[in-house]
Amino acid sequence: MPVNLRLREFFCLIVLSLISVSAVFSQQRQVTEVAPGVKKITIGKTDPLTPYSFCDEKPQVAAMQKLPAGNLPFDINSIGINISERGVLVEVPLDDKEQLYGFGLQIGSFNQRGLRKKPIVNDNPSTNLGYTHAPTTFYVSNKGYGILVNTARYTTFYCGTTAKNVNEVKASSQSNGGNSVSELYGSKGTAAGYVSADVPGAKGIEIYVFEGPDMLSVMQRYNLFSGGGALPAIWGLGVKYRVKADFKQDQVKKMAAYFRDNHIPCDVLGLEPRWQTASYSCSYVWNNEFFPNPQNLIDSMKRQGFHINLWEHAFVNPKSPLYTQLKNKSGNYLVWNGLVPDFADKQATKLFADYHQNTFVKQGISGFKMDECDNSNITMGDATWSFPEHSRFPSGLDGEQMHQVFGVLYQKAIYNIYKQNNIRTYLDVRASSSFASSYPAALYSDTYDHNEYIGMVVNSGFSGLIWSPEVRESNTVKDLMRRSQTAVLSAQALYNSWYLQNPPWLQINIKQNNNNELMANAKEVEADVRKLLNFRMSLVPYLYNAFADYHFKGIPPFRALVMDYPNDEKVHNIPDEYMIGQGILAAPLTEKQNERKVYLPAGNWYDYNTGKKMDGGKEYTINTSFTELPIFIKEGTVLPMAKPVEYVTPDTKFEITCYVYGEKATGSLFEDDGVTFNYDKGNYNNISLNYQSTKGKAERKGNFKSNRFIIKKWEVIK
Structure with missing residues (x-):
């Protein structure tokens, strides 16, 4: 054999050995x-x-x-x-x-x-x-x-x-098959x-x-x-109402007047797609036919205590001022003839964010509803609106990977605008992913099953997510009220009337609603809804403290019972009860239920509506009226409830009644300006609430100079 051939084989062996060693090393x-x-x-x-x-x-x-x-x-x-x-x-x-x-x-x-x-x-x-x-x-x-x-x-x-097919395997007890297909599979x-x-x-x-x-x-x-849980602007924990998609500027103002004239709490008005000149895909340009003077609308709503939230999605229409800039910083497939920005690319994100900052945020827009950032339904062959999995993006992501992170990258792009301007917000978003705990964005869905909505409140706590079981239309007044109770007991109290002329509580029939034919008992139903929304406003200080615990301690504000009671086998499979903060257990009902069973874990609990003390470790049957809340308070809790306000401003003072459950009880309140990130600099107070020996005491510690919460009285629930 020639020497040069032997040398070649020798070197090949060395190379193969190096490759083998490299492969082994790379998998260490x-x-x-x-x-x-x-x-x-x-x-x-x-x-x-x-x-x-x-x-x-x-x-x-x-x-x-x-x-x-x-x-x-x-x-x-x-x-x-x-x-x-x-x-x-x-x-x-x-x-x-x-x-x-x-x-x-x-x-x-x-x-x-x-x-x-x-x-x-x-x-x-x-x-x-x-x-x-x-x-x-x-x-x-x-x-x-x-x-x-x-x-x-x-x-x-x-x-x-x-x-696995390893060692010995025990014989199956069903080796002869079942008696039916359902038993077999x-x-x-x-x-x-x-x-x-x-x-x-x-x-x-x-x-x-x-x-x-x-x-x-x-x-x-x-x-x-992940950076700590989200701490939304305090006004975001009030009530949000999305108006009909084709409302014009004067109709939005009329809806705002309805809320204030009827003393129905509302902090946020959401505008749907027609505010833009193009919305599928998006132009991000005001439609002057519908909104001839948007700055006037923003300013006038602000004077009445409303924040304006804008619907959009991230697919950029050829008419948009952003189109040319993003053309080479987007995926190689279009959605609704619009660009898909590569939010994994910092330059693309900056272009998108800078435009939103200069065009909307500086003008006073308080937040956005970020729609359609999930994926067209992959269980259906005719659902094809979104970009395909084989898409390619300049950052190197393919379509599959981009789908998985698109929602969270979209959130980050919008959220950082507000953070950089030291303004807090509360956003809506259609998709999210891992490590999203710090983003104040509530998820929503086009599905509408009430049981599923309750289940998603429970599941959200396992992943650092915020879920909004919004209320749209309803089958009956009972359905409306049960859904309203769940919305009040969630991270965001939202009514989405994007295809309703009037609020759903004035007419549950869609056709009649849009013909302005109100129910005969519309005012009675309105009064019942007002009671629930007033409860929500009373709960805002408690919820705000729960979100502060989320941010500073990582404790999910809404979480399954198994998270607090992991050793109690009876809660391992309870998907429709959840903790709110440290002391409230919620058990919502649906339209199909006149009553329901509730399991209370170990310890003593109190029925919020009756004050009745109940032993834990037992199951009870409850039936709450439409204006009551299906919640139970853990013994040892001081529950701070505020005198309800119709909306929250930076200057709002909450008058607090401390409800005491048990002979000794504790609670807390987080106090800051509610609208900036100054808490990151230590500019906040913690108010500890302690009750013992027939006496309640509130102790304020911190660097925030104003008093947002005024403790008016203590009330013991016996």
């Missing part, structure tokens, strides 16, 4: 602690653009250090990770009794144990597979830990559903061993592991790691 995992109680596993060639790569907010390390230390129920090195030609497979240990929750704003499922979940962004979350407006690749266990697979790729989780998988996460196409992966020691601590770590 690294485990690092990236924040107190948060570890990151890295292996292989990870994607440069991931959900966490877009998180600009820094972890609140000081707050995380105050949390109790957590221990994983397994060795972190026992998390299996395999990289193959298919992609990445992650296998997380799972024991027989673990219960799993999360994966974003899930609909149709609560306890995810035994399910196959595919958290993909979709405009119609109609099944329990995982398609949703706000998917996250994050789940939390009642054993006190959370797992986040940091990828924007479509990922499938098998939550203890599959058994309908049994839910309960295999122990692992949660498997399948990430096709990935060449490497990052996994974030959040330690407990309990579920609530896990969520605190996750939210604080």
Whole structure:
């Protein structure tokens, strides 16, 4: 054999050896602690653009250090990770009794144990597979830990559903098949061993592991790691009303007058698509035919205590002043003949944000409804309006990855305008993703099942998300009032009348409503709705404190009972009760219910409507009237309730009655200007509320110089 051929073979062997060594080295995992109680596993060639790569907010390390230390129920090195030609497979240990929750704003499922979940962004979350407006690749266990697979790729989780062909396998008790198709295929998988996460196409992966020691601590770590929970402008916790899509300027003013003349609380008026010269896709230019003097509208509404919120989406019409600038900074496919901005590109984001700042925010627009940033319904072949998964963007993202993060990047672009101007807001958004805790944006949906809306309030707390179970039309007055009760007991009290001439409480029939034919009992129903909305305004100080706990401590303001009571097996599968703040348990009813069962966890509770003391660890049957609220107060709670106001201004003083539940009780209030980010500089007060020995005491500590909350009296509930 010639010498040069032998040399060539020798060098080939060396090269192959180096490649082999390199491959082995590249798949060596690294485990690092990236924040107190948060570890990151890295292996292989990870994607440069991931959900966490877009998180600009820094972890609140000081707050995380105050949390109790957590221990994983397994060795972190026992998390299996395999990289193959298919992609990445992650296998997380799972024991027989673990219960799993999360994966974003899930609909149709609560306890995810035994399910196959595919958290993909979709405009119609109609099944329990995982398609949703706000998917996250994050789940939390009642054993006190959370797992986040940091990828924007479509990922499938098998939550203890599959058994491996290893060692000996016990014979199945159903080896002869069932007696019916439903018996044969309908049994839910309960295999122990692992949660498997399948990430096709990935060449490497990052996994974030959040330690407990309990579920609530896990969520605190996750939210604080994401920058802390959102703290909306205080006026955003009032009432929002979206007017009919084709309303003109004088009709908006007339609707505003209706609210003030009838003393119905309202803080925000939302304008729908026709305010623009083009809306599918968007021009972001005022329609002078409908709004001849928009600045006059903004200013006059402000004088009456209203904030203006504008509907839009991010697809840029050729008529828009932004079109030429964004032409080469957008995806290679159009939506409604409009550009899809590459929000993963900082220059594209800046162009979009600067235009909104100069054209709208500086003129006094207080927020935006960011619509259509999810995906056309991937369960239907004729739903094709959005950009395809094979799209390409200048940043390097493909359409699949962009769909998963588009909503959160859109939020960030708009939110940062307000933050940079030291103005707080409360936004609406159609899609979100992981690490979105710090964005004050309430999610909404075109679906309208009331049970699902309640379930999404509960599930939102597992993923750092805010959900708004808005009220649109209703089947009956009963349906309207039950939906209104849920809206009042949620993160955003919203009525969306985009296709109604009049408020839904004046006429529930759509055709008659738009013909201005009001119900005979319209004023009676209006009075009942007013009572519920006044309750909402009374609750604003309590809710504001709950959101402050969200921001500074990471505690979800709305959360499932299992988060507070993870060892109580009776709450593991309760999808329609939830905690509000530290002391309120809510159990909404729907139109189909004249009564419902409510389980109260350990401890003593009080029926808010009757003051009756109730033993925990038991189930009760309740039936609340339309103007009562289905809530229960935990013993030991001081509940600060304000004299209702019709709207909140920077100068609003809340007159507080402290309701005391128990012989010894505590509560708190967070006090600042409510409209700026000055709290980040320490310009706020904490007011501790303590009652014992027949005496109540409010102690104010902090640097905020004004008194927004005036403690008027204490009332003991016996």
